[in-house]
Amino acid sequence: MRLIKTFGLIAFAVVAAMAFVGAASASAETTTQLCVAHTGLGCASAATSVHMVLAPGTVGKLLSTIVDVLCLNVLVESSGSDIGAVAKPQRLDATSMSFTGCGTTSAHSNCTVTVESLPDNTLLKLGLDEGSLEALNGATRLQGCGLGLNCLYDTAGSLFSVGAQHLTADETPTTELGGKFFCPDNGLLDGLLVTLANRFVLQ
Numbered sequence: 001m002r003l004i005k006t007f008g009l010i011a012f013a014v015v016a017a018m019a020f021v022g023a024a025s026a027s028a029e030t031t032t033q034l035c036v037a038h039t040g041l042g043c044a045s046a047a048t049s050v051h052m053v054l055a056p057g058t059v060g061k062l063l064s065t066i067v068d069v070l071c072l073n074v075l076v077e078s079s080g081s082d083i084g085a086v087a088k089p090q091r092l093d094a095t096s097m098s099f100t101g102c103g104t105t106s107a108h109s110n111c112t113v114t115v116e117s118l119p120d121n122t123l124l125k126l127g128l129d130e131g132s133l134e135a136l137n138g139a140t141r142l143q144g145c146g147l148g149l150n151c152l153y154d155t156a157g158s159l160f161s162v163g164a165q166h167l168t169a170d171e172t173p174t175t176e177l178g179g180k181f182f183c184p185d186n187g188l189l190d191g192l193l194v195t196l197a198n199r200f201v202l203q
Helices: 002-009
Strands: 033-039 042-046 049-054 060-063 069-079 096-103 111-117 121-127 130-135 139-144 149-154 159-163 166-173 175-180 188-195 200-202
Touching: 069 111, 069 188, 096 111
Parallel strands: none
Antiparallel strands: 033 042, 033 200, 049 069, 049 188, 060 069, 060 188, 069 096, 111 139, 121 130, 130 159, 139 149, 149 175, 159 166, 166 188
């Protein structure tokens, strides 16, 4: 299910919801630095962490042929020395991630989403205020939902679009690694995360 991909990367997911400053073509040689402040195209202060949550008025969605799951709260954090370092591409590994208020009913409480393996991510600038975040690994488990679900999903290869302090999952697919009862092989994850403070990707 894409739920994992989107949430995993929506993981941070993590850090992709950021504004990008400067124009340059994306390539393996493109350097990137995550900053909290900038002077034109230069970094005035390197970032050491990124916190992301669902944008106000939105929910995280996992869509599949079996069940549609909505999560009211998503929190993703990335921290460490790699975040503000100049890199090709920028590493934005998730250090914590949680999903609460998940369900298929109006109470949003009959499903449990657990991050079993935090995703390592890379951020690549594609142009002015435009980039992509890719999950290199990670796994998320979906349980319950009134169906006895116990499904484990792989987030590796999940791609998210980033820019203007946001990370977007637009029907991002994921792969089921093995589970019990009605675990769909494919799913779609929709969601919009926003950073709690300004983050800029410079190069």
